[in-house]
Amino acid sequence: MSEPAKPRYRQLKELIIGQISAGELRPRDRVPSENELVNATGVSRMTANRALRELKREGYVERVAGVGTFVSDFKAVSHVLEVRNIADEIERRGHNHTAIVLVQEKSASAPGPAGALRVDEGTEVFHLVLIHHENALPIQVEHRFVLMEFAPDCLEQDFTAVTPSAYLSAISPLQEAEHVVRAVMPDDEIKSSLEMENHEPCLVISRRTWAHGRPVSFARLYHPGSRYELSGHYVPPGTEAFSRAAEGSDE
Amino acid sequence: MSEPAKPRYRQLKELIIGQISAGELRPRDRVPSENELVNATGVSRMTANRALRELKREGYVERVAGVGTFVSDFKAVSHVLEVRNIADEIERRGHNHTAIVLVQEKSASAPGPAGALRVDEGTEVFHLVLIHHENALPIQVEHRFVLMEFAPDCLEQDFTAVTPSAYLSAISPLQEAEHVVRAVMPDDEIKSSLEMENHEPCLVISRRTWAHGRPVSFARLYHPGSRYELSGHYVPPGTEAFSRAAEGSDE
DNA sequence: CCCCTCAGGTTGTATATACAGCCTAGTGCA
DNA sequence: TGCACTAGGCTGTATATACAACCTGAGGGG
Known part of the structure; x- marks a missing residue:
């Protein structure tokens, strides 16, 4: 494989996405806190924070200060009609x-x-x-x-x-x-x-x-109408859902 | 004002967005590097990094390791056709x-x-x-x-x-x-x-x-076709462009 | 003249640490 | 019982520091 070693925050994200995807973590379930991830995986808290922060932005989890991180009810089945130039x-x-x-x-x-x-x-x-x-x-x-x-x-x-x-x-x-x-x-x-x-x-x-x-x-x-189709394949910047789907994903 | 003091990385982002918006920074222009922002504003490099990293994800700038950060050619005129349930x-x-x-x-x-x-x-x-x-x-x-x-x-x-x-x-x-x-x-x-x-x-x-x-x-x-319209008003999670437009913005 | 190497700037990542703000649960007091 | 308070866990932010990877441009050797 041509794996130059994925960064740790990415590994953490994929670990959690994998658990959600496999059903081990179900919607509304509590995701390990930053400190728990620190203890479990040995990363620093800032790294765990980045992973969870990005998962939040991508719609996988929701976070409440003082309470915890939870799997989103369902990842917004999203979109994508990019019509630019x-x-x-x-x-x-x-x-x-x-x-x-x-x-x-x-x-x-x-x-x-x-x-x-x-x-x-x-x-x-x-x-x-x-x-x-x-x-x-x-x-x-x-x-x-x-x-x-x-x-x-x-x-x-x-x-x-x-x-x-x-x-x-x-x-x-x-x-x-x-x-x-x-x-x-x-x-x-x-x-x-x-x-x-x-x-x-x-x-x-x-x-x-x-x-x-x-x-x-x-x-x-x-x-x-029938000659031209607006394809949902294009991935606008910031939409990571589709690129994951495209690149093969499961690991 | 009910301003609980915005976080510094946010202030930094708005500073740069402001300069782009005002034309002081034009597309393809170089944005100050992380270290320059550190010297100019006194924040730590990690804070400058977060600001620029988020601006990148939001499409405002592009970053090239070893080279610098540059204003995007044009912020992807984005999208939004959310069709869910x-x-x-x-x-x-x-x-x-x-x-x-x-x-x-x-x-x-x-x-x-x-x-x-x-x-x-x-x-x-x-x-x-x-x-x-x-x-x-x-x-x-x-x-x-x-x-x-x-x-x-x-x-x-x-x-x-x-x-x-x-x-x-x-x-x-x-x-x-x-x-x-x-x-x-x-x-x-x-x-x-x-x-x-x-x-x-x-x-x-x-x-x-x-x-x-x-x-x-x-x-x-x-x-x-003519009875039902798919409106672009809905703001999917993670699409910050529209919420900014909605909340009044300039400060 | 071309190619190689290397120094320096820049982004990308990782860590340790610190403090503030939020929320919950439990304690203790009335 | 019911209320007020507090301790502790959690997220959010900020900083200082470190190293790796990348690119450019300058300089030197062929």
Whole structure:
């Protein structure tokens, strides 16, 4: 084996995860305290603390100061729909990304985007429409609305080179995002842009990004429903559950 | 203020996040090393280490042993589509959840589920079909396939009382899940079960859960596309980005 | 000119120690 | 019986120290 000896705090974590996984420790059971782990395994308390602290952050256990550490009721069956920069997404697949800009203008915001951006209906915002291609196959139509004060040079950008998502991230690197996923029937414009069959449904991801504590950008991302799948395989930073599952695990 | 004095590692984190947020530290910029933080702020190196280690886990910075710490290109615009137990989901909204069991039997697995569960086509698996209601409105059709060896008493369960998801969690509390989201046109059975209009599309979440290092359950969850929305507001444990955004942040 | 080596800075881990804050259980007093 | 208090265990944080592993860049030898 190519085992350069796992660090001790990791061994401790895996020991405990193993006991939980094997049923020796059941939900709500008490996990050995830091000092008990010190006595049992010979590590220092700080090492035991790190192991338990990380297990807590990962959802395996809950800790109460003065009381103890307990196995979580059930590890949150988690998630994972990471939708970031479609260009990156495509690059990761080793494919080629190109984009066509259909609309790049100032316009009065419609009720939907206005509500999402928390501005009055009719407020001028930047409006973008792009078609993203993966190896010449249209894969996403992006309708985006951006607060003018947030990105004043939005009209001068070349969004075939840098996606709006990447551009906005560059302006304010600390963005949070909300996503809403829906299935709809596409209108004719979307349908032809994505070269879709007649009665094929469409997956719409509405994304709102926040900066400085308020929404600054709202986008509707249209995908051909059956052609493109959002896979749960990608592991966002900090999500360790999936990497464990992926790397074979039991030892 | 009701400030019981934040711990120093937290102050350090907020200091650095503040500098990134204000643009003083830009993506790819070098963040002060642990020792520099020690000299600058007077904390011990272990405290600086903890601050930087957590910032790394949260996606703010990247660290390279022997080189330094650097501001992330952009904080992964993250995610959040948490799909867990639909009953819990409905309860959280303060509504009433009921379920109808249409199918609960052993059956030979079709190619799709067989592939997902990594068994041969035709292998006998438990097959469930349920309709979930939120306040008498049909909200989800659940087609589920479970490995027989994993849940031998699957036929005796009353899934109107405990959802399959909760039941499986109880059997093996440590489950991981993958999700794939697609939009499709429902077949007649789904369409009538969900009381859908004629050409309304359908949101399908395919979920595969893992236990003991292998897939044990595969489900297709059908939602009426336009009636039900998966909101990104829920904050899963360990996702600190959203809670920060929620609690007001700048201090 | 290229390659090797080595020094120094940086992260990653581990330990021993210390104190604060929280909670529980039990003691003792009224 | 019922209440107040306390001792002890537990987590949370902080520090000082140590060594290993890693990377870069400078310098020297071929």
